[in-house]
Amino acid sequence: MNFPILMNVNVTERLTFFGRVFGLDNNPEAGMWYLYITIFILCIVVYNLGFARKIKFWQNIIIYIVMFAGCIILTFFGAFLPIAESLIVAAVVLALYRYRLHKERKAGKISTSPDK
Numbered sequence: 001m002n003f004p005i006l007m008n009v010n011v012t013e014r015l016t017f018f019g020r021v022f023g024l025d026n027n028p029e030a031g032m033w034y035l036y037i038t039i040f041i042l043c044i045v046v047y048n049l050g051f052a053r054k055i056k057f058w059q060n061i062i063i064y065i066v067m068f069a070g071c072i073i074l075t076f077f078g079a080f081l082p083i084a085e086s087l088i089v090a091a092v093v094l095a096l097y098r099y100r101l102h103k104e105r106k107a108g109k110i111s112t113s114p115d116k
Contacts, residue, residue, distance in 0.1 A: 039071050
């Protein structure tokens with residue numbers, strides 16, 4: 001069986017921005033490690049900006065271990081899908097939200113304690 005469509009695929013064209021930056025086409029082993037570290041750091045940033053609550057230290061350790069394992073799967077997708085780029089957009093949106101929330105709380109428009 002011949003697969004002419006698959007043989008003419010240029011991998012470099014299909015790589016994402018971070019895939020090209022980290023050189024997944026030239027040095028895939030090191031590039032995947034760099035991509036993995038980038039995705040893991042961005043996941044930590046997004047988690048802390050949008051979803052983190054005050055919890056016990058050991059619960060935080062469990063969350064980061066599960067996140068560390070989950071980023072392995074995201075890294076494989078991140079070579080050809082814009083995973084890291086999406087995490088950057090999410091981090092920027094959450095940072096803007098946190099800044100605006102802080103600004104409104106400082107102005108007294110939003111109360112910090114829940115109303116009962």
